[in-house]
Amino acid sequence: MFYAIFLAKELNRQTMITTIDEKTALILIDFQYLNTRRELIHPALEVLTNAAKLGQAFRRNDQLVIVVNVNPAGAPWTKTRKESQPEETTSGPDAFEIDDRLNADANDLFITKKSWNAFFDTGLHEQLKARGITGVVLAGLSTSIGVEGTARAALQYGYNVSFAVDAMSDTSLASHNNCLTHVFPRIGELGTIEEIIEKMHLKNVLY
Numbered sequence: 001m002f003y004a005i006f007l008a009k010e011l012n013r014q015t016m017i018t019t020i021d022e023k024t025a026l027i028l029i030d031f032q033y034l035n036t037r038r039e040l041i042h043p044a045l046e047v048l049t050n051a052a053k054l055g056q057a058f059r060r061n062d063q064l065v066i067v068v069n070v071n072p073a074g075a076p077w078t079k080t081r082k083e084s085q086p087e088e089t090t091s092g093p094d095a096f097e098i099d100d101r102l103n104a105d106a107n108d109l110f111i112t113k114k115s116w117n118a119f120f121d122t123g124l125h126e127q128l129k130a131r132g133i134t135g136v137v138l139a140g141l142s143t144s145i146g147v148e149g150t151a152r153a154a155l156q157y158g159y160n161v162s163f164a165v166d167a168m169s170d171t172s173l174a175s176h177n178n179c180l181t182h183v184f185p186r187i188g189e190l191g192t193i194e195e196i197i198e199k200m201h202l203k204n205v206l207y
Contacts, residue, residue, distance in 0.1 A: 017191035021135035029140025116149025139167035161188030
């Protein structure tokens, strides 16, 4: 509910979910303990609950769910000069594991990326292309990093992109809002999980 009010009244967005391609995959990005234990602008539990509900809808509709985590260890970009260096991992030995509350399924497609972009050097595009996928729905942590990085690549590959705005969060309100108001509307369409489910070509009754 807070997302619907936030988007309608504060963001005054013009975009909306018009349709979801029949061949659409859901990409759940970086719902790992490293991120879900952080202080987020929208609580991790609420975002995880919404992401899990969306995942369940896709599975029941026989549509692909892709679960992505990030582990940048050894990636060349971690050694380049930048003003803000990657933070040290402090979330324990399970930092890179997917949070159990996402309710990932053994039949999901699991991908580990090393950068912000789930398409880069992971074979994701080839996996989607082989399945005839034309659209992707994105959710994840963080809005301005994993979700935005993946969204930009998805657009370049020609996928129809939809953003599940109540299944994403960030550590920075300004960065989150910038994505929702300025970046994402230029890439695809924005909506809540309920709006996305409503536009899906449902094969099975969802409860």
